[in-house]
Structure formats: structure tokens, C-alpha cells
Amino acid sequence: MDKAWPLLVVFDTKGNEEKALSMFMLAAEREGYVLAAPKLLDSISLTKNMVIAGQAIHKVTSLLPIQNSRIYAAGQDSGGQFASLVPVLIKGVNGVMSIEASLANREVLNNKYSFHFVGIVNKENFNYPFILTDAKLLDNYKFPNQVLLYDGDGNWPSVSYIQKGMQLFTLDAMGRNWIPKDSAYVEKAYQEDLDKVNQLKSIGDLLWAEQYMTEMMSIYSVFKNMDSLRSVQKELRRNKDFKVMKRAENAAFLKESMLKEDYNYYMEEDVYTHNFNNLGWWKHQMGEIDKFVSGTKIFEKQMGHRLKGYVNALAEDNIHLVSSDEVVDEDALVFLYMLKTILEPDNYEFYLKTISLSAKNDDFGTSLFYLEELLKNGFKDKEKLYSLENTALFRITPEFNKVVSKYLKDARYDIKLDEN
Structure with missing residues (x-):
């Protein structure tokens, strides 16, 4: 104090x-x-x-x-x-x-x-x-x-x-x-940053090293003459490998920008028109993004991760917007839940939401399809499944219990239909 x-x-x-x-x-x-x-x-x-x-x-x-x-x-x-x-x-x-x-x-x-x-x-x-x-x-x-x-x-x-x-x-x-x-504090920080630049140069990350030097000059120029660091940066910018990397990163940024415009446009259109037929196109796009992620070109690999994050954030923003409307457009919402199962196939939440909302609207066919997809992906929580909102009628259908028995051994209900 x-x-x-x-x-x-x-x-x-x-x-x-x-x-x-x-x-x-x-x-x-x-x-x-x-x-x-x-x-x-x-x-x-x-x-x-x-x-x-x-x-x-x-x-x-x-x-x-x-x-x-x-x-x-x-x-x-x-x-x-x-x-x-x-x-x-x-x-x-x-x-x-x-x-x-x-x-x-x-x-x-x-x-x-x-x-x-x-x-x-x-x-x-x-x-x-x-x-x-x-x-x-x-x-x-x-x-x-x-x-x-x-x-x-x-x-x-x-x-x-x-x-x-x-x-x-x-x-x-x-x-x-x-x-x-505090001169000692300033000098210690400066030397740590200089070591960081040298480390980045030694591992060949020339773009990051150049960017780091720019940030260093913005903070230390008030304390000391930065001419020597500025000279190192200029020399690095003339480096052939640096120029190749810079062009490759800029090309990735340009491609990323165009793809994001497409995703933004089509998601807005699909949500507005309830275009369930376009879910196949989205699945194809995720396959293309996965090719970037698994590829060998570092800047396209980074771009792939960014695009995956962008599409997921875009879908979640749309879910929030649709859900917060005074009158919720349930067709738009179920489209977005289905889309999220494509974007995040290992996230069980959106399979469950799709099953629940489809069952609420008596679309048991859709609910059944996403139930099987959910269980195929390894979902095991039977209690959660049997307490899922809006599914009381769906849960007593023979089709529901047949699928549950197939993947989770015992179904809770054994429904027999009278042939007459």
C-alpha cells in the first residue's frame, strides 16, 4: 500500500x-x-x-x-x-x-x-x-x-x-x-526481443522476424537509436527467401479473402431461403479446406485453419441472430444446426439440437438420420438421449429404439406393432 x-x-x-x-x-x-x-x-x-x-x-x-x-x-x-x-x-x-x-x-x-x-x-x-x-x-x-x-x-x-x-x-x-x-529493465527487455528475432531467423521464419523488428522499433525508439536494427530489417527484406515467403503469404491472404466472401454470401442466402439442398456444397467446401490444412504449403495450411475457424464463427453468429429474433425461424435454425454437424462433426451438441428441433416439428425422418449419425460418431450418453427435449413421441417409435439398440446395445423401449 x-x-x-x-x-x-x-x-x-x-x-x-x-x-x-x-x-x-x-x-x-x-x-x-x-x-x-x-x-x-x-x-x-x-x-x-x-x-x-x-x-x-x-x-x-x-x-x-x-x-x-x-x-x-x-x-x-x-x-x-x-x-x-x-x-x-x-x-x-x-x-x-x-x-x-x-x-x-x-x-x-x-x-x-x-x-x-x-x-x-x-x-x-x-x-x-x-x-x-x-x-x-x-x-x-x-x-x-x-x-x-x-x-x-x-x-x-x-x-x-x-x-x-x-x-x-x-x-x-x-x-x-x-x-x-528503468534503464536495466529496458535493456533486459530489448535483449530478450533481440534474442527472439535471432531465434526466428535461425529457424527460417523470416516474415515473423521482420514483423517482430517492426514492433521492436515502435516501442524502443524512444529509448535508443534503432539504426542498426533498421539496417538488419532492410537487409532481411532484400533477402530472396523473404521475398518468396512474402509473395506466398500475400497470395494466401488474397485467396482467403475471396473464399470468405463466398462463405458469407452463401450462408446468408441459405439461411434466408432454408436451402437444405446446399448442405452438400458446404460439405464439399469443408473437404477443400481440409486439403489446405493437410497440405505441405505452410501459408495455405495456416489459411485452412483460419477458414475453418471463420466458417464456424459465421455459423455461430447466425445461430445467435436467428435465436434472438422475437419470432424464431425454426427452419433457418435447423439448417444452421445441420450445417454445424458438417463444420464440427465431432461436436455432439448440434446433432442433438437437430434431432430435438426436427422432432418438435414431427420430422422424425430427419431426427432418425441425425440420431444415427450421432451414434456413428461415438455418442454414448443414453440418459442424455432419452431426456432430450421435444423427443417424447420420437423416442417411443420402433425406428428410434432399433437405432439405439444397434449402437448402444439395449434400448429403453421395446415397441411391437400390431399387424392388424
Whole structure:
């Protein structure tokens, strides 16, 4: 209590604020940040959640010695998007750490109210191209920003990336004279980043190395002369292998952009017209995406992962939109549930939803087909199956119990029909 501390407010819009907070704890301990996580509710409006966020920040700053110029917002996915709105709508928040999430709304940016943006993203995440676009926009607005890339297929980066994000906030605060400059801290961080660049060059990831140098210059130029690093970057850009990689990545970005336009157009059309006949086309598209993912061209492989994530997010957004209508279009909803079984064949949730909604509308043929597909994919929870909403009549049909007996041994009901 005898010194002031920076505050990082972590946002989660899905009710997992304690889990989200825990992901930042080790990095916060190392970098000296106070953490807080308000309880947001997905059942209330953005405005009300923003009021909750503002009240939480006010409460923490009234209880603890927080540096007023060093209050930051953070979050992952939808929590990251919410966090990107916080400095725009709540006075006194000066930075955002957004994990796997692009800016929520580019239209609300105002260069009179700038904030420091740190984006952390996997190259295989569908938000990667969007975050790169955000960084260019923020450059135009003269907002300080850095993008940290990481490998792997997890949704969360390792602790070192979270710590690096906090470190960037601290370095920025030193550069602005909000806190005293610590030369040893700056030099240690700089050497760590230089080692990272050399490591990336040694494994042949020249694009990442070049991008990392750009971020280094944006943060360290206020502390030291960057001419030597700038020369290394220029030399790297003239490298033949670098140019080949850059062209290949740009070609992948272009192909990805065109495919996303197609997916967006056809999903909107199919949902509006209830075009169940086009489910075969979607299945073919997923096969094409899988070819990218299993291919040998690294940039197309990354593109394949991003496209898979994009189509899934698009379908989930449409499910949310249709479900939240005052009068729910159940044909559109069941189409989307069927589509999700194609996009995520190992996710049992959408087979069950398709069975339930089809049975509700007495479409037992469709329910039976998706029941068998569900059981073929290894679903074993008989209790869940027999308590599935809207399926009371469907469950007592001979066809239902025959399929259940085939895959799960014993059916609950043994129905015999009188031939007369």
C-alpha cells in the first residue's frame, strides 16, 4: 500500500471471469500488475455491461493505490472485443490487451482519445488478418500498437506472451514519463526481443522476424537509436527467401479473402431461403479446406485453419441472430444446426439440437438420420438421449429404439406393432 500499481482489468463475456483472471496471474505477479475481473452478463446489453465495468474500475481504484494513468483492459475472443471498447467508452483506461480478437468497432476510434493496443494472435486464428488490418488503421490514427504472434493451436498463448504484453505497457509508460525510466529493465527487455528475432531467423521464419523488428522499433525508439536494427530489417527484406515467403503469404491472404466472401454470401442466402439442398456444397467446401490444412504449403495450411475457424464463427453468429429474433425461424435454425454437424462433426451438441428441433416439428425422418449419425460418431450418453427435449413421441417409435439398440446395445423401449 506504500506505492502505486498498474491495473489490468480482465473481461470475459461468457461467465468464466475467474478462469480468465487465472490466465493472467503468473504474468501479473512477474510484472507487478493488480488484476480485477468484473462479472459481466451475456443476458444484458453492452451499455449495462459497460456500466458494470466502469463501476468495477472505480471500486478497485478507490480501494487500492492504483496509478491513474496506468489502467488497462484485457480479454480473449469476445472478451477481447469488449475490452477494445472500454478505453473508448470509459475515461481513464489507457490500453487494451486483446487476445485472438480484432477491434469491436473501428468506427468509434478517435485520435483525440488514443489508447495503446496490444494484439496477441495465433497465425492460424481467423482473426489474424483482421488484427493486421487493425494495426494499420491504428498506425494511421497514430495510436501506439504492437501485434504479438504465436504458434500452436491453443486458444491461449503461453504466459511469456501475456507477460510481454504487460511489459509493452510498462515500456510505453516509461517512454511517456508516466513512471521513472528503468534503464536495466529496458535493456533486459530489448535483449530478450533481440534474442527472439535471432531465434526466428535461425529457424527460417523470416516474415515473423521482420514483423517482430517492426514492433521492436515502435516501442524502443524512444529509448535508443534503432539504426542498426533498421539496417538488419532492410537487409532481411532484400533477402530472396523473404521475398518468396512474402509473395506466398500475400497470395494466401488474397485467396482467403475471396473464399470468405463466398462463405458469407452463401450462408446468408441459405439461411434466408432454408436451402437444405446446399448442405452438400458446404460439405464439399469443408473437404477443400481440409486439403489446405493437410497440405505441405505452410501459408495455405495456416489459411485452412483460419477458414475453418471463420466458417464456424459465421455459423455461430447466425445461430445467435436467428435465436434472438422475437419470432424464431425454426427452419433457418435447423439448417444452421445441420450445417454445424458438417463444420464440427465431432461436436455432439448440434446433432442433438437437430434431432430435438426436427422432432418438435414431427420430422422424425430427419431426427432418425441425425440420431444415427450421432451414434456413428461415438455418442454414448443414453440418459442424455432419452431426456432430450421435444423427443417424447420420437423416442417411443420402433425406428428410434432399433437405432439405439444397434449402437448402444439395449434400448429403453421395446415397441411391437400390431399387424392388424
